[in-house]
Amino acid sequence: MKIEKASPTDIVLALAGNPNTGKSTIFNALTGLKQHTGNWPGKTVTNAQGHFIHRGKPFLLVDLPGTYSILANSPDEQVARDFICFGKPEATIVVTDATNLERNLNLALQIMEITSDVVVAVNLLDEAERKGISVDLSKLSAELGVPVIGTIAREQKGLTELKDIVDDIVMKKLQLKPYQIRYSAGIEERINQLSLKLEKILRGKINARWVALRLLDGDETIIESIEKYLLPSSIDLRGEIASW
Amino acid sequence: MKNKIPLSSLPIGAKGEVELIMVNGLLRRRLLDLGVVPESVIEVIRVSPAGDPTAYLIKGSLIGLRKIEANQIFVKQL
Ligand SMILES: Nc1nc2c(ncn2[C@@H]2O[C@H](COP(=O)(O)OP(=O)(O)OP(=O)(O)O)[C@@H](O)[C@H]2O)c(=O)[nH]1
Ligand SMILES: [Mg+2]
Numbered sequence: 001m002k003i004e005k006a007s008p009t010d011i012v013l014a015l016a017g018n019p020n021t022g023k024s025t026i027f028n029a030l031t032g033l034k035q036h037t038g039n040w041p042g043k044t045v046t047n048a049q050g051h052f053i054h055r056g057k058p059f060l061l062v063d064l065p066g067t068y069s070i071l072a073n074s075p076d077e078q079v080a081r082d083f084i085c086f087g088k089p090e091a092t093i094v095v096t097d098a099t100n101l102e103r104n105l106n107l108a109l110q111i112m113e114i115t116s117d118v119v120v121a122v123n124l125l126d127e128a129e130r131k132g133i134s135v136d137l138s139k140l141s142a143e144l145g146v147p148v149i150g151t152i153a154r155e156q157k158g159l160t161e162l163k164d165i166v167d168d169i170v171m172k173k174l175q176l177k178p179y180q181i182r183y184s185a186g187i188e189e190r191i192n193q194l195s196l197k198l199e200k201i202l203r204g205k206i207n208a209r210w211v212a213l214r215l216l217d218g219d220e221t222i223i224e225s226i227e228k229y230l231l232p233s234s235i236d237l238r239g240e241i242a243s244w
Numbered sequence: 245m246k247n248k249i250p251l252s253s254l255p256i257g258a259k260g261e262v263e264l265i266m267v268n269g270l271l272r273r274r275l276l277d278l279g280v281v282p283e284s285v286i287e288v289i290r291v292s293p294a295g296d297p298t299a300y301l302i303k304g305s306l307i308g309l310r311k312i313e314a315n316q317i318f319v320k321q322l
Pocket of ligand 1 (some may be wrong): 210
């Protein structure tokens with residue numbers, strides 16, 4: 001995970017979303033680069049990076065592989081997850097397909113469990129209109145607790161507004177309160193117990209509640225990634241957890 | 245109960261409504277992430293030349309599932 005900042009002041013942004021939702025089209029429109037786009041999923045396989053300037057500030061945009069999940073069942077998912085968790089993006093743009101919001105929001109909700117600095121782009125609004133689907137963007141935003149911007153990336157529509165919102169998030173001008181999934185009482189209790197212990201080790205470097213959820217899920221890959229990216233080698237997280 | 249059949253037994257072109265996902269762990273997670281949830285409708289599109297995997301249309305995307313995966317998803321044929 002190499003981040004190619006042009007200058008140390010670059011503001012890092014992540015571009016995440018399901019496969020084939022228009023991430024690279026947005027990436028190309030914003031950065032002027034030519035990432036592979038096309039109408040089949042799985043085109044973007046590594047983290048393409050590009051720069052743009054907005055409101056006089058330099059941004060570094062990272063185009064992630066399309067995934068349905070960031071719970072790391074595949075290498076692509078792990079790349080996307082590791083970047084969102086450990087690449088320290090100051091905001092994450094979740095690109096969704098307006099014609100298929102139900103499944104797309106699954107990923108948005110997963111990302112909102114990790115970080116609150118999220119904006120949802122509802123892309124392909126032209127396709128949605130063709131199919132007779134209309135999306136109530138302000139209601140969606142109220143329900144999700146994060147900004148929602150409608151876009152038609154292929155026609156470059158909505159992208160200035162998207163950049164404005166991203167800058168507002170980075171500048172902490174917005175009050176974001178991402179919707180958090182509540183689990184059953186028993187699970188919430190386990191989450192709380194684990195989070196308390198984890199927080200002592202993680203010290204705010206990553207959302208402890210989210211790590212607790214992954215451990216309860218039996219996800220071993222998150223331990224490795226935390227040891228690799230966040231902790232000094234003197235700390236044996238796996239050993240600690242095994243002793244609890 | 246009587247019309248609950250494994251997704252793998254649906255013929256090409258048939259549609260089924262998901263009733264039960266009899267698998268746990270990572271595979272269950274993957275299926276849920278793909279939109280295989282109770283009440284969602286899955287259509288059988290085609291079988292690969294080798295007979296496995298089979299391509300299904302799930303919430304607007306073509307997704308390949310192996311037989312051992314599709315065996316554990318129970319649907320009501322529509
Ligand atoms: N009609 C329409 N097509 C779009 C829009 N945005 C992108 N597309 C098209 O959708 C297809 C997929 O776009 P990409 O940008 O390659 O999608 P991606 O999310 O990067 O895809 P992966 O990297 O494979 O996950 C391309 O054919 C684009 O031209 C849009 O707003 N409207
Ligand atoms: Mg792409």
